[in-house]
Amino acid sequence: MNELLCDFCSEPSPTWCYPAETFIAMEVGPVASASDGGWAACEECHRLIEADDRQALADRSAALLIVANPEFASVSDDLRRQLGDLHKGFFDHRLGRGAPIEVLHEKMPERRNGT
Ligand SMILES: [Zn+2]
Numbered sequence: 001m002n003e004l005l006c007d008f009c010s011e012p013s014p015t016w017c018y019p020a021e022t023f024i025a026m027e028v029g030p031v032a033s034a035s036d037g038g039w040a041a042c043e044e045c046h047r048l049i050e051a052d053d054r055q056a057l058a059d060r061s062a063a064l065l066i067v068a069n070p071e072f073a074s075v076s077d078d079l080r081r082q083l084g085d086l087h088k089g090f091f092d093h094r095l096g097r098g099a100p101i102e103v104l105h106e107k108m109p110e111r112r113n114g115t
Contacts, residue, residue, distance in 0.1 A: 004101070006042040008049075008057060008087065009064045014040035017101045018049065021093040039090055046098060054091065058084035 006014040018039045041049060048057040062080040066072050072079055 004040050006045055007039040007090075008041055008045040009061045010068065011042040011044075011064065014042045014045075015101055016041040016043070016046040016098040018090070018098040019095040020090055021095060023089055023093045039094075040101065041098065049098065052091075054084065054087055057087055061087070 004014055005012055018041060020037065020039055022037055044060065045057060048054075048060065058080050061083045062072075062076055065079060065083075066076060
C-alpha cells in the first residue's frame with residue numbers, strides 16, 4: 001500500500017516523481033503543501049507535465065479538488081488560477097526528468113516502519 005498522493009491532483013498511488021528544488025509554495029485550501037523537494041505525479045498528470053499542458057493540468061487539479069471538496073465549487077476560477085500558480089512554481093523549480101516512483105522508494109531513508 002502506497003500512501004503517497006499525486007502532488008498535482010491528489011489522486012492516490014502516483015507512479016512518477018519529479019525532482020525539484022524546495023521552494024515556498026502558496027497555500028491553496030487543503031493542498032497547502034510547502035514544496036519540499038520532489039513532486040509525485042500520477043500517470044495522467046505525468047502525461048500533462050510531459051506535454052507541458054499547464055492549463056489542462058490546472059483544470060484537472062481543480063476539478064478533482066472540487067470533487068473531493070464540493071464547497072470549493074463556488075471559487076473554482078480562483079482555485080484553478082492558484083493551482084496554476086503553484087504548478088508554475090513547480091515548472092520553475094523542477095530539476096530534470098521524472099522518474100518512476102518505485103526507483104525512488106529504495107532511496108527514501110524515512111521508509112523504515114517495518115510492521
Ligand atoms: Zn495527478
